[in-house]
Amino acid sequence: MTTIEVLIHDLVEKHGKNRNALMPVLQGVVACEKFLSEEAMIAVARELDLSAADVYGTASFYTFLDTKPRGKNIIRVCKTISCHMQGKDAIIKAIESHLMVKVGETSPDKKFTLLSANCLGWCHKGPVMLINDEVFPSVTPEKAIEIIENFAKKTI
Amino acid sequence: MSKYMVNLKINNTPIQVEEGTTILEAAKLLNFRIPTLCNHPDLSVAGNCRVCVVEVKGARLLAASCATPVSEGMEVNTNSEKVRIARKHVIELLLSEHNVDCTKCFKNGHCELQELASEYRFGDHIFIDLVKDRDKVRDISSPSISRDASKCIRCQRCVRTCDELQSVSALAVVNKGDHQYITTFLNKPLNDVVCTNCGQCINRCPTGALYERNYIEDVWQAIYDPNKFVVVETAPATRVALGEDLGIETGVRVTGKMVSALRKIGFNKVLDTDFTADLTIMEEGTELLTRLKKALVDKDETVKLPLMTSCSPGWVKYQEHMYPELIDNLSSCKSPQQMFGALAKTYYADKINIKAENMVVVSIMPCTAKKFECNRPEMRDSGFKDVDYVLTTRELAMMIKQAGIEFDKLEDESYDSILGESTGAGVIFGTTGGVMEAALRTAYEIITGNEVPFTNLNIKPVRGMEGVKEASIKIKNTKPEWNFLEGVELNVAVAHGLANAKQLMDAVKSGKSNYHFIEVMGCPGGCIGGGGQPIPTSAEIRKRRAEAIYAEDMGKTIRKSHENPEVIEVYKEYLSQPLGHKSHELLHTHYKVRKRY
Numbered sequence: 001m002t003t004i005e006v007l008i009h010d011l012v013e014k015h016g017k018n019r020n021a022l023m024p025v026l027q028g029v030v031a032c033e034k035f036l037s038e039e040a041m042i043a044v045a046r047e048l049d050l051s052a053a054d055v056y057g058t059a060s061f062y063t064f065l066d067t068k069p070r071g072k073n074i075i076r077v078c079k080t081i082s083c084h085m086q087g088k089d090a091i092i093k094a095i096e097s098h099l100m101v102k103v104g105e106t107s108p109d110k111k112f113t114l115l116s117a118n119c120l121g122w123c124h125k126g127p128v129m130l131i132n133d134e135v136f137p138s139v140t141p142e143k144a145i146e147i148i149e150n151f152a153k154k155t156i
Numbered sequence: 157m158s159k160y161m162v163n164l165k166i167n168n169t170p171i172q173v174e175e176g177t178t179i180l181e182a183a184k185l186l187n188f189r190i191p192t193l194c195n196h197p198d199l200s201v202a203g204n205c206r207v208c209v210v211e212v213k214g215a216r217l218l219a220a221s222c223a224t225p226v227s228e229g230m231e232v233n234t235n236s237e238k239v240r241i242a243r244k245h246v247i248e249l250l251l252s253e254h255n256v257d258c259t260k261c262f263k264n265g266h267c268e269l270q271e272l273a274s275e276y277r278f279g280d281h282i283f284i285d286l287v288k289d290r291d292k293v294r295d296i297s298s299p300s301i302s303r304d305a306s307k308c309i310r311c312q313r314c315v316r317t318c319d320e321l322q323s324v325s326a327l328a329v330v331n332k333g334d335h336q337y338i339t340t341f342l343n344k345p346l347n348d349v350v351c352t353n354c355g356q357c358i359n360r361c362p363t364g365a366l367y368e369r370n371y372i373e374d375v376w377q378a379i380y381d382p383n384k385f386v387v388v389e390t391a392p393a394t395r396v397a398l399g400e401d402l403g404i405e406t407g408v409r410v411t412g413k414m415v416s417a418l419r420k421i422g423f424n425k426v427l428d429t430d431f432t433a434d435l436t437i438m439e440e441g442t443e444l445l446t447r448l449k450k451a452l453v454d455k456d457e458t459v460k461l462p463l464m465t466s467c468s469p470g471w472v473k474y475q476e477h478m479y480p481e482l483i484d485n486l487s488s489c490k491s492p493q494q495m496f497g498a499l500a501k502t503y504y505a506d507k508i509n510i511k512a513e514n515m516v517v518v519s520i521m522p523c524t525a526k527k528f529e530c531n532r533p534e535m536r537d538s539g540f541k542d543v544d545y546v547l548t549t550r551e552l553a554m555m556i557k558q559a560g561i562e563f564d565k566l567e568d569e570s571y572d573s574i575l576g577e578s579t580g581a582g583v584i585f586g587t588t589g590g591v592m593e594a595a596l597r598t599a600y601e602i603i604t605g606n607e608v609p610f611t612n613l614n615i616k617p618v619r620g621m622e623g624v625k626e627a628s629i630k631i632k633n634t635k636p637e638w639n640f641l642e643g644v645e646l647n648v649a650v651a652h653g654l655a656n657a658k659q660l661m662d663a664v665k666s667g668k669s670n671y672h673f674i675e676v677m678g679c680p681g682g683c684i685g686g687g688g689q690p691i692p693t694s695a696e697i698r699k700r701r702a703e704a705i706y707a708e709d710m711g712k713t714i715r716k717s718h719e720n721p722e723v724i725e726v727y728k729e730y731l732s733q734p735l736g737h738k739s740h741e742l743l744h745t746h747y748k749v750r751k752r753y
């Protein structure tokens with residue numbers, strides 16, 4: 001078994017083999033791998049006796065279950081109206097030029113993927129940025145870069 | 157337990173219905189037609205197209221009548237101003253996302269969205285055209301099924317069909333909101349995924365998003381080519397359904413008219429797949445008895461039982477994908493279509509003095525998977541492609557119309573000979589349980605010399621539309637050479653529709669079943685409900701087609717495959733005996749393990 005197959009096998013051991021287990025298993029894979037590869041989706045389908053198309057359909061529905069390769073850290077900047085009015089464009093611009101990527105892309109060192117996100121529920125403290133599971137409210141362009149640099153240092 | 161009855165009014169007409177009835181069903185009882193698109197009688201309720209909205213007094217919003225159960229005192233209006241405006245907008249919004257190139261569409265004239273548009277006569281479209289990439293979204297990778305996503309209205313009938321009826325789920329819904337669309341795993345070509353080519357999705361697609369790969373023009377070319385000798389074979393189930401596409405009532409047999417129409421179209425010989433259905437029984441029946449002998453007398457533990465039928469190419473491919481460990485249980489017999497092709501280009505070509513290379517074999521099938529089957533590399537045992545083109549029942553209806561033939565006015569004609577004679581046993585291949593019944597009629601008589609112990613040869617336990625049917629026949633008074641079967645209870649099972657087949661296969665796999673012989677047909681109802689049959693389909697339509705098949709059987713003088721004089725002749729002149737050397741060469745095949753993922 002490949003590493004990913006072992007991971008999925010263990011997740012299925014933990015969450016069970018019925019269809020209800022699909023979401024936690026997919027989330028478990030994304031937590032480790034940042035995205036769902038073709039191989040991963042096939043392995044999940046096989047373990048849960050589902051069709052691969054079914055697994056792909058479910059994964060594609062959820063923004064946080066990515067099916068494209070992603071960097072080690074995923075930056076999501078809220079693009080919804082409150083954050084927009086509080087200056088999310090400047091944040092995105094600063095990150096784009098710092099990491100030399102556009103929204104949707106991954107940095108050449110594979111440390112970061114920059115994405116935009118729909119409302120993260122922090123409208124009172126926009127603009128807000130999410131890195132992996134961590135929320136950073138009221139960011140400025142300078143603060144955003146500083147936070148990202150700290151993550152870069154921690155990421156091998 | 158008696159059900160509660162609910163009183164309501166639809167368009168001011170009172171009606172009492174059982175609790176749980178939907179508004180749509182109740183309205184139908186009163187003959188108020190509410191248009192639908194995502195709703196289908198064979199599938200679960202989806203309620204996503206919103207075409208069937210109605211006004212319920214006191215409710216703030218319009219209700220989707222397909223998904224709303226009736227309640228006491230409810231007052232429904234199916235045609236109020238509010239309903240009419242909403243319904244028109246819903247249809248127009250669907251059209252704004254639909255590639256409206258009706259004149260170029262293969263489903264032209266058979267499209268439910270087109271029908272609604274023609275009912276409402278929209279004139280200018282008021283919504284902007286939202287069809288994306290209209291020329292880049294066609295998938296013609298499969299020899300059986302084509303997809304055109306620009307025609308898809310995302311009603312998900314295909315997704316529900318592939319899942320609920322067939323347990324395959326080759327198609328799924330991906331993404332959400334306005335990015336949502338129907339596709340395969342990672343958008344792979346249909347031919348590269350787990351699709352069995354059964355075509356049930358085509359039968360239920362309300363638009364031209366799913367349609368058969370069609371070969372009508374190729375067949376016309378062959379007919380017009382003076383150097384080609386074009387032979388046509390017709391499957392059992394086509395004759396009980398073709399009429400539906402040509403203005404004839406459901407359940408009416410049109411065998412004679414179909415033969416006449418095929419001659420008028422210009423086929424050189426009109427022959428019958430029912431003949432090779434009879435031949436299949438000889439080969440498969442012998443295979444069953446041989447396997448039983450190996451298991452019971454020689455105590456050979458490697459022999460694979462239960463034997464499983466292999467006539468349905470959708471089922472065969474399903475098995476190749478889903479149960480590769482049971483692949484050797486499949487009978488090695490080719491399907492009747494392919495036996496026909498292999499014999500036509502060898503034995504028959506010799507007999508009528510035509511060079512096989514100049515012969516074109518066309519088969520008319522209720523099936524889309526047959527198109528894939530004839531393209532399998534194994535199907536070239538005559539030295540040529542055994543069957544050149546497969547047309548669905550629907551395609552034949554189109555050819556008949558194109559040829560300007562007034563079908564309902566045709567006189568009945570008979571099949572050509574040889575390869576045109578068939579028995580009632582061959583005919584019933586067209587419906588679920590038929591192959592089993594035909595096999596039992598012959599096998600029992602081979603073993604005992606007596607007819608099967610059922611009134612009029614009608615083996616009722618394997619008939620009908622139950623998903624999985626079982627029967628046991630005790631073998632008594634065997635002939636001396638079959639005395640090892642004396643007293644043996646022959647256990648058989650029949651499934652139709654792949655979701656039912658899955659149930660049966662899981663039972664076999666678990667080792668808990670004690671079947672000797674299993675018949676599976678890929679489509680609900682068997683071939684009469686095939687993916688190439690006239691649209692629409694429903695339980696009622698399938699029932700009437702099946703009744704027509706059994707009526708055809710009862711009308712035949714010979715009703716047992718081994719008594720077919722042409723079958724007897726072909727063994728005498730050419731094949732010598734079932735499972736003989738020549739049979740192995742031409743009539744048997746092998747299978748291929750395919751990936752499920």
